[in-house]
Amino acid sequence: MIDVKGLKKSFGDNHVLRGVDLKVEKGEIVTMIGPSGAGKTTLLRSLNWLDAPDAGTIRIDDAEIDAARAGKKAVKRLRSKTAMVFQHYNLFNNKTALENVTESLIMVKKLSKETAKARGKELLDRVGLSDKYNAYPSFLSGGQQQRVGIARALAVDPKVILFDEPTSALDPEWVNEVLTVMTEIAREGMTMVVVSHEMRFVRDVSTRVLLLDDGQILEDGTPEQVFKNPQHERAQQFLKLAHLE
Amino acid sequence: MGKIFDIQFMISTIPQIGSKLPVTLWIAFLSGFIALILGFIIAMIRYFNVRVLSPLCKLFVSFMRGTPAMVQLLVAYYGVPILLRGMNEGLGTRFSVNGIPAAAFAVFALSLNSGAFMSETIRGAMMAIDAGQLEACYSVNLSAGQALRRIILPQAFTNALPALGNSFISLLKETSLVFNISVIEMMAQAKITGSRSYRFFEVYIVVALIYWAVCFLMERVLAVVEEKVRRYERRAVK
Structure with a gap:
């Protein structure tokens, strides 16, 4: 499903990704953990080209892109395979919850307004927001906004959904409702790549954990393997510090 | 010399000065x-x-x-x-x-x-x-x-x-x-009207009030438009 080869990215002298290789199969729920500055978010954002890597190739489904010659068309094709859920939701402020979801249906998939609306309502129902169709984001709680964000991502009908710390900006009381929705989507077989330190999700839902450090994948295995038996000393240190072991 | 401030005259100049308001607008x-x-x-x-x-x-x-x-x-x-x-x-x-x-x-x-x-x-x-x-x-x-x-x-x-x-x-x-x-817009007309009678102060008061009235109207229109386009924003309680 996803095949990343030799991905490199630096901001000035700061090497954020040092040649990352990664394969993800359909239906896998991959969680990336690691110290801040390890490159988790950059790797995730490279997958839909919100960050443009300096070198390497990315293939998602049948869309392939090479950092050396990434044209607009290739970027658009890559993006059509993914959707993203953001740490700070990034809902369209000037659109209602329903319009946030239908925007891509109407503008990208070119569905009629009626069809898009019906589909949008379905998706909002699915994330438990049947009573908030016409609410603007600023009138929704953090948890509600993030669930709209997930519905908006689902509307794209992506091959993989990328989650960038989806619960870290949320008050504790809203974390559960978002995790519940994410778990449901995972159970339905969606491929997911998640940057998160939410232990309940990492342990109970992910099928695979990547531990990144200094722009490289240090540990790669089932949650059990990575937490119980990390191979590298740096990984052990991080797990200890983060109380994740 | 007549009155210090001739309000009658002032009012009588409004139609003449106002007639150039469309040019200004x-x-x-x-x-x-x-x-x-x-x-x-x-x-x-x-x-x-x-x-x-x-x-x-x-x-x-x-x-x-x-x-x-x-x-x-x-x-x-x-x-x-x-x-x-x-x-x-x-x-x-x-x-x-x-x-x-x-x-x-x-x-x-x-x-x-x-x-x-x-x-x-x-x-x-x-x-x-x-x-x-x-x-x-x-x-x-x-x-x-x-x-x-x-x-x-x-x-x-x-x-x-x-x-x-x-x-x-x-x-x-x-x-x-x-x-x-x-x-010849409103200001020019005011000058012309004023120079005929040498009562400049009165005519300038008239143009000032007309400008103000128009700007006030604009403010109201803008406020209504803003209320409409800002409907998606949450406002703090007063």
């Missing part, structure tokens, strides 16, 4: 409309940092903001005919200088002036939109054009509205300068 609205389009184009060039054009726009904005509107009016009034004559001689074109009404120079100068100010307002409002909005657009595969049109610009214009309204009200009042290039 016409210049203001036409200039405002052109300024908005110009300001938008310059803002886009500067926002996307278009090569060659962007520094030129910067220079233009700097000049227009750094020189008085009054001077710009006179430069346009005397300069554009010279420019056209030069073009006629140099390039063999046949622009008629005499055919251009003075009001056209007024609209030309005022729209360039106001456009320069508006461009900075619009650019600032676009810069203030969080990058996350654009990233969200890209994440659902909207094109850059769609993102601008559907998400970024509507929010930017909402933010820019109070300052744009300010610019427009300034512009409306700056039309009072164009009597200097022999356009």
Whole structure:
């Protein structure tokens, strides 16, 4: 499903990704953990080209892109395979919850307004927001906004959904409702790549954990393997510090 | 000498001075409309940092903001005919200088002036939109054009509205300068009316009140528009 080869990215002298290789199969729920500055978010954002890597190739489904010659068309094709859920939701402020979801249906998939609306309502129902169709984001709680964000991502009908710390900006009381929705989507077989330190999700839902450090994948295995038996000393240190072991 | 302040006379001049209000409004609205389009184009060039054009726009904005509107009016009034004559001689074109009404120079100068100010307002409002909005657009595969049109610009214009309204009200009042290039608008009419009777104070009070009334009306309209476009924002309780 996803095949990343030799991905490199630096901001000035700061090497954020040092040649990352990664394969993800359909239906896998991959969680990336690691110290801040390890490159988790950059790797995730490279997958839909919100960050443009300096070198390497990315293939998602049948869309392939090479950092050396990434044209607009290739970027658009890559993006059509993914959707993203953001740490700070990034809902369209000037659109209602329903319009946030239908925007891509109407503008990208070119569905009629009626069809898009019906589909949008379905998706909002699915994330438990049947009573908030016409609410603007600023009138929704953090948890509600993030669930709209997930519905908006689902509307794209992506091959993989990328989650960038989806619960870290949320008050504790809203974390559960978002995790519940994410778990449901995972159970339905969606491929997911998640940057998160939410232990309940990492342990109970992910099928695979990547531990990144200094722009490289240090540990790669089932949650059990990575937490119980990390191979590298740096990984052990991080797990200890983060109380994740 | 009669009364110190002749209120009767003052009221009697209102129809005559007011009869030139349409000229003032016409210049203001036409200039405002052109300024908005110009300001938008310059803002886009500067926002996307278009090569060659962007520094030129910067220079233009700097000049227009750094020189008085009054001077710009006179430069346009005397300069554009010279420019056209030069073009006629140099390039063999046949622009008629005499055919251009003075009001056209007024609209030309005022729209360039106001456009320069508006461009900075619009650019600032676009810069203030969080990058996350654009990233969200890209994440659902909207094109850059769609993102601008559907998400970024509507929010930017909402933010820019109070300052744009300010610019427009300034512009409306700056039309009072164009009597200097022999356009008979409201201010010019007031001067004419005043000079007939030597009661300048009364007529200036009349123009002041008419300008104020029009600007007040504009403020109300802007407030209603703003209320409408800001419906998506949550407001703190008072």
